[in-house]
Amino acid sequence: MLKIARRHVDTIISHARADHPDEACGVIIGAAGSDQPTRLVQMINAERSPTFFRFDPQEQLRLYNEMDANDEEIVVVYHSHTMTEAYPSRTDIELAAEPQAHYLLVSTAGSGNQDGPVELRSYRILDGVVTEEEIEITE
Amino acid sequence: MSVEVRIPTILRTFTGGAKAVHGDGATLLDVIDDIEVRHPGLKERLVEEQALRRFVNVYVNDEDVRFAGGLDAPTADGDVVVVLPAVAGG
Numbered sequence: 223m224l225k226i227a228r229r230h231v232d233t234i235i236s237h238a239r240a241d242h243p244d245e246a247c248g249v250i251i252g253a254a255g256s257d258q259p260t261r262l263v264q265m266i267n268a269e270r271s272p273t274f275f276r277f278d279p280q281e282q283l284r285l286y287n288e289m290d291a292n293d294e295e296i297v298v299v300y301h302s303h304t305m306t307e308a309y310p311s312r313t314d315i316e317l318a319a320e321p322q323a324h325y326l327l328v329s330t331a332g333s334g335n336q337d338g339p340v341e342l343r344s345y346r347i348l349d350g351v352v353t354e355e356e357i358e359i360t361e
Numbered sequence: 362m363s364v365e366v367r368i369p370t371i372l373r374t375f376t377g378g379a380k381a382v383h384g385d386g387a388t389l390l391d392v393i394d395d396i397e398v399r400h401p402g403l404k405e406r407l408v409e410e411q412a413l414r415r416f417v418n419v420y421v422n423d424e425d426v427r428f429a430g431g432l433d434a435p436t437a438d439g440d441v442v443v444v445l446p447a448v449a450g451g
Contacts, residue, residue, distance in 0.1 A: 245451075247448070249448075265448075269449075273451050274449070274450070274451045275449060275450055275451070276447055276448070276449035277447065277448040277449065279418045279420075279425050279427075279445075279447070280425060282418060282445055282447075282448060283418070283420055283423060283425075283443065283445065286443070286445055287423075296448075299448060301450060310450070311450065311451045312451075313449075313450050313451035314450035314451060317416055317446075317447065317448075317449045317450050318450070319369070319371045319416075319446030319447070319448070320370070320371070320446075320448070321370060321371055322370065
């Protein structure tokens with residue numbers, strides 16, 4: 223199960239809408255081993271693509287050095303799909319490399335940049351296996 | 362002293378859980394080859410057809426090796442190499 227704060231959900235959806243039609247991406251960091259997402263960091267999609275995302279390598283290093291210094295880890299990796307459903311693509315599955323993370327997908331295929339319904343779903347991806355999980359939004 | 366190589370979680374199965382290993386070599390490739398001797402299987406996760414794998418980021422002293430010669434990037438005693446799998450998808 224993913225427990226996530228309402229304010230983080232709102233930020234993620236805003237981010238996805240703002241970047242549509244490009245995929246948006248980011249992380250929520252938490253204390254190492256805690257599985258508690260506390261600090262959201264929007265990341266640059268270095269690919270700037272409607273079908274692909276990649277963290278800018280220099281930004282990613284900065285993030286990891288910070289996390290290392292603060293004994294934190296990535297708890298949530300989020301990204302948006304702009305034309306398809308909020309389900310991990312084959313590429314998402316192949317490239318998932320954070321075994322402890324919840325992979326949160328948001329789809330802006332329905333409403334694009336506008337207010338309107340978005341699809342938000344969360345998954346664990348381990349060794350090529352996708353398991354969907356419930357999302358509990360805490361106020 | 363030698364070169365410290367920091368290993369991401371997903372590759373620690375090759376290092377018996379160690380977060381960092383040490384190797385010797387004048388280039389990144391030499392260091393990887395040296396580490397491979399003690400941790401077989403690690404090289405294949407980093408290198409494909411004699412080049413750094415596309416979705417693996419490697420930094421020597423915080424510099425992305427893609428801008429420093431890739432696998433030919435020079436390494437020296439005391440250097441810190443960080444390996445980070447790309448966070449990417451489609």
